[in-house]
Amino acid sequence: MNWHDSDDFTEVQVSSDTVYRGVLLAVQRDVVKLHTGQSAIREYIHHPGAAMILAQPDPDTVILERQFRYPLQRHFIELPAGKIEHGEEPLLTAQRELQEECGYQAARWRHLTTLHPCIGYADERIELYHAQDLSQVGHALDSDEFLEVLTVSLDEALRWVQTGLITEAKAITGLLWADKIRQGLW
Numbered sequence: 001m002n003w004h005d006s007d008d009f010t011e012v013q014v015s016s017d018t019v020y021r022g023v024l025l026a027v028q029r030d031v032v033k034l035h036t037g038q039s040a041i042r043e044y045i046h047h048p049g050a051a052m053i054l055a056q057p058d059p060d061t062v063i064l065e066r067q068f069r070y071p072l073q074r075h076f077i078e079l080p081a082g083k084i085e086h087g088e089e090p091l092l093t094a095q096r097e098l099q100e101e102c103g104y105q106a107a108r109w110r111h112l113t114t115l116h117p118c119i120g121y122a123d124e125r126i127e128l129y130h131a132q133d134l135s136q137v138g139h140a141l142d143s144d145e146f147l148e149v150l151t152v153s154l155d156e157a158l159r160w161v162q163t164g165l166i167t168e169a170k171a172i173t174g175l176l177w178a179d180k181i182r183q184g185l186w
Helices: 090-102 154-163 169-182
Strands: 012-021 026-033 039-046 050-055 061-069 074-078 081-083 104-115 126-136 147-153
Touching (some): 050 061, 050 090, 061 090, 061 154, 074 169, 081 090, 090 104, 090 126, 090 147, 126 169, 147 154, 154 169
Parallel strands (some): 050 126
Antiparallel strands (some): 026 039, 050 081, 061 147
């Protein structure tokens, strides 16, 4: 795609302050210079990134998790995922999380895509991996982590998306990828 020079809306950072730094997230407040010469404030969350796993024992089955998510005070059905540790390669994160949370290792791994789920207010990126040829090795959940591992048919998981049982956006994206892969389209 060709962009015209007049279509450059790039914003340039003038200053940056960390408003809050927590265990997982930091909140930034930046002053930026707009292409018009004016200044503006940009507030956003800095996130270390995550890896998400589309784990499939076979092309018609998917591994899901049911977890309680505190900010929304309810349980969600999701694909396995976890935070990328400082200096850790995303594939290693995916491999670690699949074993820790679900108790599986995979013989075959493929990077599918990079997702940016919250571009309006966060710099988070999620690396989506496809894991196949699974073997069960036992899980090792963190002491404050509680979840239920679900092995369901891809068709059932897609019905859960359609009926609203699965509403978590990255899980929906991963399941749609699984359907395209199964159809031989991607």
